[in-house]
Amino acid sequence: MELDRVDRDREAAEDWGGVPDAAEWQATARAPARVATVSARSVAHGRRTQSACPATIRPARAAAREWRGTSAVIVSIASGKGGTGKTLIATSLALVLKERGPVTLLDCDVEEPNDYIYMKPTQTRSEPVAIPVPFVDESKCIGCGMCHDVCAFNAIVVLGKTVLVFKELCHGCGACTRFCPVGAITEVPNEIGVVEEGKVEGIRFFDGVLSIGQPMAPPIIREVRKHAGTDGVTIIDASPGTSCPVVEAVRDSDFCILVTEPTPFGLNDLRLAVETVRELGLPHGAIINRAGVGDDRTEAYCRSEGIPILMTIPLEERIAHTYSRGVPLVEALPEYGERFLEMFDRIREMVNERRRST
Ligand code: SF4
């Protein structure tokens, strides 16, 4: 694998403030280090609610302000917690919109991509994704410890003239290579997952798959996002929660649909998701799934916060049954097709209105 094809978190770090010297690098990079290395697979399903680090939020917020002068629309789908029905929404929206024009579906929930279960694509391509990790030539190393000092992620340890690299912790930021005084460090690619392309009638389909044990989702999400359509509608299915992978997936989308459910957990995690999209400056609305299961506090919250409720989907056995069999909602219950189209028209109008005013 060519090194220039691998992704670099250092780009995000440099967007955040540059890399003027070792001390400043360390000071600025410590903040993301605290939150970016948790393996989502180790967090209980449905409760992945880490916060995103500033290094991800700030460039994303800037990107969100840059409206594209194009008719292409990117709609992201997120939720504060897992299991709310993001996949149900993403796949149904893609299926109804393909009748109108070009549609691209990007499954950016790279820790548990499952849109493919409903879309049933024929896989046409699989591209590895890697980040650059340090390789130390110990014959050149003088044991100065600088590489350890500048590493914000504790991914490199110096014991005398032995240097240990912990690839699973490495973010590929390049600081150790840059600051090694004797040029003992070079970079080699470390594969962390793949981007897959699949063929579905009338829809361009891509998903990212993070390798088991790898904690670094954002580089794969960035690779998946590169396949966003240049025309028509791109639908992005983001990870649940509010951490860096979510920000990476939803950043600079034209509109973010927040899927929730009317339960205390749903409301709590919706509040967190709303904080995140507001921080990013993204227009957003809510879909309340499994309506009837809890109370009306989620709806009341949306109304009090001026968040448009785009659709409510009742808790119904026939929907759950359909979903559990891997059949998209609009295929099993075609009456939902019109509702999804009406919802998209509403979103499109909000996007157009915003474009006209910026
Ligand atoms: S080991 Fe080097 S490239 Fe990896 S995170 Fe630490 S400083 Fe950055």
Ligand code: SF4
């Ligand atoms: S910075 Fe370079 S010379 Fe110093 S300990 Fe690390 S690899 Fe060795």
